[in-house]
Amino acid sequence: MLHQDQLHAGVCAGLQECVDTMGYGELAIGEFRTKPPADGMGAYISLVGDTESIELGVVANHAGCQHLAGVMLGLEEGDDPIPDSELGDAMGEFLNMLAGTLKTQLREHGLTVRLGLPMFCRGPVEVSRGVQHRFFDVRIGTVDAVCVIHRHESGEAAA
Amino acid sequence: MKILIVDDSKVMRAIVKRTLRQAGFGSHETEEASNGAEGIQAVAKFKPDLVLCDWNMPEMNGIEFLRQLRANGDETAFGFVTSEGTPEMKDEAMGAGARFLIVKPFTAEDFEQQLGPLLAA
Numbered sequence: 001m002l003h004q005d006q007l008h009a010g011v012c013a014g015l016q017e018c019v020d021t022m023g024y025g026e027l028a029i030g031e032f033r034t035k036p037p038a039d040g041m042g043a044y045i046s047l048v049g050d051t052e053s054i055e056l057g058v059v060a061n062h063a064g065c066q067h068l069a070g071v072m073l074g075l076e077e078g079d080d081p082i083p084d085s086e087l088g089d090a091m092g093e094f095l096n097m098l099a100g101t102l103k104t105q106l107r108e109h110g111l112t113v114r115l116g117l118p119m120f121c122r123g124p125v126e127v128s129r130g131v132q133h134r135f136f137d138v139r140i141g142t143v144d145a146v147c148v149i150h151r152h153e154s155g156e157a158a159a
Numbered sequence: 160m161k162i163l164i165v166d167d168s169k170v171m172r173a174i175v176k177r178t179l180r181q182a183g184f185g186s187h188e189t190e191e192a193s194n195g196a197e198g199i200q201a202v203a204k205f206k207p208d209l210v211l212c213d214w215n216m217p218e219m220n221g222i223e224f225l226r227q228l229r230a231n232g233d234e235t236a237f238g239f240v241t242s243e244g245t246p247e248m249k250d251e252a253m254g255a256g257a258r259f260l261i262v263k264p265f266t267a268e269d270f271e272q273q274l275g276p277l278l279a280a
Contacts, residue, residue, distance in 0.1 A: 017264070018264055021264035021265070021266060022264050069170070072170065072174060073170065073173055073174060073177070074174075074177050082170075086169060086170055089168050089169055089170040089171075090170040092168065093168050093170050093171050093174075093263075096168075096215075096242045096263065097242050097263045097264045099242060100241070100242030100243050100244065100262065100263060101242075103242075103243055103245065104243075104244060104245060107245055115215060115242065115243060117167075117215060117217065
């Protein structure tokens with residue numbers, strides 16, 4: 001079983017790899033939050049295994065999502081913004097890549113997971129019973145975002 | 160040469176095309192499909208020299224697409240561009256007839272390295 005701190009470290013390492021490869025600039029990992037972000041929009045993806053079920057998300061405001069997607073697409077100053085209809089697609093791909101790096105790291109801990117298809121949501125994240133939650137601030141280049149990790153309790157590691 | 164890009168994400172297809180240009184392969188003709196089922200039709204119609212394909216897609220995923228192609232007797236060069244790069248997946252991809260598996264996030268150098276020998280042929 002993976003300890004929560006190991007999972008957090010894995011997500012941070014995955015974010016760093018994505019930031020470095022896609023040229024977002026600097027990554028800053030911020031403080032943990034006690035509550036999920038109250039608003040914003042974000043993409044989520046599931047990593048499901050026999051003993052671990054994780055939902056991973058990155059939430060930002062509209063401008064932040066536009067910037068994250070724009071960097072992925074190589075947009076420059078003055079280019080037309082990404083249509084909202086494609087913004088979810090782009091954010092989903094960001095989570096897809098992040099989840100892929102995490103999957104590889106989980107494997108190194110002896111955990112095998114499969115990735116789901118990413119989804120994009122607008123609005124607040126609601127926490128549910130029976131699920132462990134961890135929310136922490138991140139700064140991806142110039143974008144302030146919140147990283148969300150939901151984990152099914154059956155996957156809880158011994159403290 | 161002709162390159163078929165298969166990914167359910169329109170954004171990712173655009174990123175692949177951009178990376179092809181960055182890697183110096185921008186002169187090649189490209190076509191797009193959004194899943195394996197469309198990919199089967201696109202291969203028959205477009206007759207690409209190379210397929211660049213995602214793994215996780217609705218309707219028909221990448222590995223199913225590749226297996227269907229090979230079952231049809233089609234030996235078109237095929238490479239995966241996917242977020243999942245575990246050794247097991249690489250083995251499965253190569254076993255099914257893929258030439259390479261590029262892991263997202265990728266760079267132009269990744270494309271140069273994997274596609275260069277195929278596109279130079």
